[in-house]
Amino acid sequence: MSGPEPGLGVDASEEARAGRSEMLRNNVPYIAIVLVVLLFTIVSGDRFLSVRNWTFIAQQTPVLLLLAYAQLIVVTTGSIDISVGSSLGFSMYMAVLGMVWLGPAGIVCGILAATLIGFVNGSIFSLLKISSFVTTLAMLIIVRALLNIISDGGSIYVTEQAATGTYVDSVAAPWLLALGRFPNILIFALVVTALMWVFYEKTLFGQQLKALGGSERVLSLFGVSVTWFKIQVFVAAGFMVGLASLISLGRSGAGTPRAGEQFELDAIAAVALGGTPLTGGHGSVLRTVVGALTLTVVANGLTIAGVDPSWSRVARGVLLIIAIAISLNRRRIGVVK
């Protein structure tokens, strides 16, 4: 009786080990959220698990989730969009301003504004060949400044009833406020998630996103105009920011000059926690959902546990590094930038 050839045995065990590593990497976001929920259940018990708290979490996650989708679209191509926070604030303000001008239909001004910002981002990036980081950094600054100019520092409130002079700038839209509350905000997010999944996983555009992240040259060999496609990528991301602005406006009840500040970092963190490499090439809608949910649950759980705010931020940063360190497939990454 002869045993297996030594070389083949080693290959098989290496393959098995690689397979296990791959499985672990793919499931890190899911393992992380389970561990996080278990941890806070042990630490905070009933208060963390209460229906009221999970209702809050269901209200807190959707805006971040939709911004993370916008980021996912761009990051899959190997680019980045750090203007999403400013874009969110600007489109929220334009949506409410549009409602003041045109009535309820004016809310589309928000979606149009965000889409336009996406178009400008994409055009500068693609046509002028300025890196996406620099382009969107400039737009982050410009759009926030434009918001300050247009609003002149003032806020426009969304109210249940027509204002009777208390607030100079307000618009009555109870339906929008209802959209910003549970369960409507969650239903909206679930519908967008379903559409995003189809768009990202099942359409040619979704496949081309991944192809562009893998190799720009390959995409052009298929006869796709890469220049135009890159613009479309940012337009799609802008449209997603526009959708986020609607629920964010319903949730916050006002268009303000400070809305959306720092949201860009959370959106990037959610995508990264979902295991999508910032170098592009692949990604997952479902894991992005888990990434956004994990970020929200961790922030919420640490507050309920009474952790000092500064330590809470340290914990969130450490979690981000650990999760990404485990989920990265280093063999697929040639260069770390």
Next chain:
Amino acid sequence: MKRAIILLGLLVMLTGVAVTAQDMVEPRMDLVIADLGQPETNPWVINRHRFERCVAESLGVTLDEFDDENSEEKHVSQAESIIARQPDGLIFNPLTSPAGIQVARLLEENAIPGVAVGRLVVSNYDTDYEGEHFIAQVTQNNDTWGQAIGQATVDAGHKKVAMIWNQKGVTSAEEIWNGVLSVLEMHEDIELIAEAWDRLNRENGILYAEQFIARFQPGEIDAIIVLGAVAGLGSQFAVEQAGRDDISIITTDIDEQVAQFISEGKLGFSIGGHWMVGGFGLIQLYDYLHGFPVENTQPLFSLIPVDASNIDTYAEGLLQGCILNDEQVKNLSRVHNPDADLPGFIDEFSKNWEEFVTADMMEEEMEEEESEGDG
């Protein structure tokens, strides 16, 4: 007849005892109050927390502090998470009015009483607010604050002034600026030559001061009015680095560094003490949780102007945070003192704070002398 008089006397005494017993409330020692505000990155927040902790300790309240990372969205999310902790009450320093309105809505929906401190949620609580659980907003008098800054500018003889202020959209900041303007506009010879509205941090204080220094030659600018000590000290640093001793910095908030600079004559004027609103709000909430209705839903604290003449007293008495001892704190609460007049104290403190601090210092000295004598 004699028996009747004795009975009547006893009845009166018993009624008195009953009334006194009704007035006295057993202080709760199990209260947990959450505090939501901004990160401890400026003297106002740090001092507010220090004083609030002292008040909480005096009243036997557990105080849990949280911050919003200076983001409107996180302000609301944090408020939600705090409410899920089910505290007995909430003290919050709203980042902006819209964020404050959302917190007020959460308080109403979850029947948790709360007090806003430092910034207004609505312009006028009594006319603009109809809810039940957002019970009061304890803030500073922004008009008199701004007017004091304006008057200090006038008194110092400055004619050409620039300003560095909080980015627009913060109601309190805009009200303070309107207060400054109301004084400056009464003096036609004073000219506002440049404005900067941005985030108030040290870097921006330096940045805009340098821009003004580059733009205006000596004689073209006399002073820069800067809201907040963090940015104010940045501007002071820029002026010092550039060797432009022709430019004075007028700022607000007083920490150890500001006090030192005022003492050395590097800073002409500052104004502070408004961080006490946190502790006062906590006393108001504490009383409410013991069943006492709110007497004044919008008490206003007048700030304490400080210059070289009174900086030592201020530094001695107010920089450490615990200005009031346990007994003084309890005297402001109707739970411990049926005659307590917190709104009156808030209103009057800026007028007699020096006497208050001096008396306190003398008392401490006497105690020290007594203990030395005993030794």
